Amino acid sequence: MKVKMQTRGLDVFYGEKQALQSVDLEIHANEVTALIGPSGCGKSTYLRCLNRMNDVVPGCRVSGDVTLDGRDIYDSKLDVVKLRARVGMVFQKPNPFPKSIYENVAYGPRIHGIARTKSDLDELVRQSLRKAGLLEEVESRLDESGTSLSGGQQQRLCIARAIAVSPEVILMDEPCSALDPIATARVEELIDELREQFTIVIVTHSMQQAARVSQRTAFFHLGSLVEVGETGKIFTNPAEKRTQDYITGRFG
């Protein structure tokens, strides 16, 4: 298995408070890696380190190595704009821009100058919507506002928006927590399909979801990585007692 991203000795501080302690983790290419753990365990913080979204948070300090294809992404020579084009992100609450469906998906290609002609862009938008499984539902109303869609459709629109710039890795921060079960099932199916093309890291509070969609699972607790391994093994035969307690519902 190829290692797509890797962190070594990753520490994160918010002001004085340490949010992550010395996390060593490998993200394998073309797999879904699930990050689980109780609220406040640092899994979202970890995720946001992978495309440097923590830069936006005032007072946040990151130390340790984070590499993408073996290159340090916190290297001052590396461009954060380029990094984020390679490592996309989908958020907990669907956040389509208050623009048309078409413009939402075209946003990334436009700013990065990916499509050269209008017809290229049209094709790219349709292709991204198709990959996100949304094209059939919205084909006739691409000019309508993205905010007029249902919650599940909005989240798939956000996924389409993220994949329109052909990222290599997609980070998903509890993408289904604001969705109903049917929409959740739809998104989970989609994640499984996207795995062929992209490397996916997903934070989830639902252990069932982690078990359903991921190949590898990492368990975080109190800012540390407790255990990581194949999903099947973590859920049936974890090495650590704390993991066992968490997945059997003794705390969390």
Place this chain on the structure above:
Amino acid sequence: MDVIGWLWLGLPLLAGAAYWLGQRQALALTDGGRVEIHSLPQHYGQLVLVWAALPPLLILFAWLVIGSTLVDAYTVAAVESSGLLTEGQSASAIVVDVHTGMAEIDGADASPAHGAAQAAIARARGMFGIALAALVAVAGGAGLAYARRRITPELRARNQVERILTAGLMACSIVAIVTTIGIVLSLFFEAIRFFELTSPIEFFFGTEWSPQTAMRSDQVGSSGRFGAVPVFAGTLLITSIAMSIAIPVGLMSAIYLAFYAGSATRIWVKPVLEIIAGIPTVVWGSFAALTLGPKIRGFGEVVGLDVASESALAAGIAMGVMIIPFVSSLSDDALNAVPRSLREGSLAMGATDSETIRRVILPAALPGIVGAFLLAISRAVGETMIVVMAAGLAANLTANPFAAVTTVTVQIVTLLVGDQEFDSAKTLAAFALGLTLFFVTLGLNLVALTVVRRYREQYE
């Protein structure tokens, strides 16, 4: 001090006495704790206080409003019937003289009629004062007696006091509506009188404004011209200059402070911008007139431009700077109302800060920002001192920022300051301008407040 002054002073005494009586009577009812009364004794006291003091208070307020009119009416009648009026004297003019201290010259009456007027005013004050004192005594005494008769153990004194209090509070909140009605009515009636002298068509579409020549009402039409288009155009020109400074600078300041500046910078820059907003307009006016105007004129001479000493540019620039903090703080509110998730969503796509702001945040905040601009325009249109001091009086119909123009507010001030004769078209024209100004700013404010409120609801 006259009788009325004593009445005002006596009112708190009456109130205190009423409270004390009511409370003591209620206390007596309890019979040393053997009888249960509905409310605390002080509630009975408060109730008696209201009954005793409110009617006199209302009477005194009514006197405040109509008193001087009554005295003047009596005096005018007395002077007219005294037979002391000489040729060319009018009783109402003499009354005005008495009020402005012109009735006596070196300690002697200016004319026999002036003496009679002074005597009549003193007489009227004494007479009305005694009548008022009697009325107040009767009303207060009756209220006191009635309230004391009502005191029984079952009387729900606290509930009644609270109901009266709530009604009083509501009356206070209605003052705001009364003020608006007062503004509309006072502007409206004077404006109607103006439009009886000058047709609204000439006023709103005429292009010649020269009110100063119409010194008397019978000259209207022959020499005074009230075509307000140049005045409106001047207002528009200065407002445009001000907005072309305030809007870009205010908006960019808000953007920089919200997205780029570190918290240390924000902490000191924001209060400094508030200082600009807190500087009185008369100070900006004197800056524009004494410093900026001559500088611009000097600059114009250097580059060979013909700049009026009271150019629209000087007034417009000062006004624009004054409005910057207003635009910036309202834009800041609008920008901050955009959910953070949109910003993060865009940044996570690999957009730069400026791309995020221009392509996502500004479009999302647009209604709020437009509302802010409209409020700023309304401020600029109604701003008075800067233009009074730095813009001119010449009603030129021009778009040249170096020329002198005049504005609605300048004209209102010029027409009303100084000697006024209240029936001349010249003074009444100020009210027509005021009415126009009121409705234009009201329209801008209503649209702006509605837009801003809708916008806030959208993200709540």
Place this chain on the structure above:
Amino acid sequence: MSSDGAGRPERREEVEERADRRLRRRYASERAFRTAGLVAIAFSLSALGALLGSIVLDATGALTVHSVRLELDLDPAQLDPYGDRSPDSLASGNAAAVLRSGLASEFPEVTGRSEKRALGELLSVGASYDLLDRIVAEPELLGSRLEFRALLSDDADLALRGETEEGVDEADRKLSGAQQAWLASLSERGRIENHWNLRFLTTGDSRDPEIAGVQGAIRGSFLTLIVTLLLSFPLGVAAAIYLEEFAPRNRLTDLIEVNINNLAAVPSIVFGLLGLAVFLNVFGLPRSAPLVGGMVLGLMTLPTVIIAARAALSAVPPSIREAALGVGASPTQAVLHHVVPQALPGILTGTIIGMARALGETAPLLMIGMVAFIVDLPTGPTDPSTVLPVQIYLWAEAPERAFAARTAAAILVLLGFLVTMNSVAVWVRRRFESRV
């Protein structure tokens, strides 16, 4: 991954190169945008700096005034016309003549009648007032010789500050060549003194810039603000309590709300028109009086006070209301005994800020005649008077050059009051915040 198709690496490089070029452009526009923001802020700050700088610079001309030290013969015939040393007699003495002859004795060569008059014009009328005050206070000085500091006129003062009248025709100059020579001579002999202009803070307005002061305007502002406060504070707080705590949600209260928000944005001059049409013409209240000015400003400030008081009331946590109701207080008692005291600091802060705005307001006061030229200090709310901002306006419009410095100095006084008021507001807010 090793499944890259043939020819793809080349395409990828091409794309990369294009993306790099694009990226540089994007960063350039990012920097430009950011710089535009900085420039905007720098513009506002430098405008403020220019304003304050020019005011301080101009005001220096009014901080001090020039006087000339003269040896005066206190001739009883001139200074005690009735000969009985009564205050009446002393107050009607011809101090100007004494001063003129004192100055003339410095220049024995000046003999012509018109020349002597020109010499006398160097002195301010303020010097006569000062001398009369001195004689009334110390009648025993009569008949003796007195070294006296006599205030110079505004034009002499400006000339001594080095403000030349170059470019003005000889005939139109305020000071003739002879007058300038006399001044230079006095200066050479060390007779000229430059001293603090304390009179500026203690007297009322005057036609003569060198003796004009802001005391009358300060008193007028004070009286006006008292009336404004008495009107807008109780009414505003009562209205806010009603709207925030008792009002049912219906169309009337909606109307009041919209109305208050709009009233807050009505141009101030419109309130002046209201005052003129209603308070002066209908009620017949006196023109130029702080009473009417205060009433107009009170109505203007009312929406500000209401909005601030409502914000303060709504910031009180509902738990306090519930706790009071829980121990059996009526809703009225809960509000008056518990909610309002909690909100009071916030209400006070809003009121002070509203008062500060009223203090700087000019336009509506012009409408009700507070622009009159008033020398006497007002003592009550119905005395004709002016206020600080109107005084600034009047002096800014005055033709005498020396009034420019007075304008700036009066602005400093006004800004001083505003800074004090706002600091008090900030202090109240800080205390409030630290308590909660």
